[in-house]
Amino acid sequence: MTTSDxxxxxxxxxxxxxxxxxxxxxxxxxxxxxxxxxxDIVAEIERDHRxxxxxxx
Numbered sequence: 001m002t003t004s005d006x007x008x009x010x011x012x013x014x015x016x017x018x019x020x021x022x023x024x025x026x027x028x029x030x031x032x033x034x035x036x037x038x039x040d041i042v043a044e045i046e047r048d049h050r051x052x053x054x055x056x057x
Contacts, residue, residue: 010049 032041
């Protein structure tokens with residue numbers, strides 16, 4: 001037992017942390033025009049990334 005353990009009376013309460021609200025975790029997505037789908041945008045980004053990696057090799 002250390003002196004800090006002996007001095008600890010156990011009166012302290014554990015720190016309570018609350019999770020951030022769900023709204024803070026979700027980023028709003030910008031509106032897309034008609035006929036534009038997020039999956040198409042993501043696929044285009046992935047194709048661009050693959051092309052850059054292929055060109056860099």
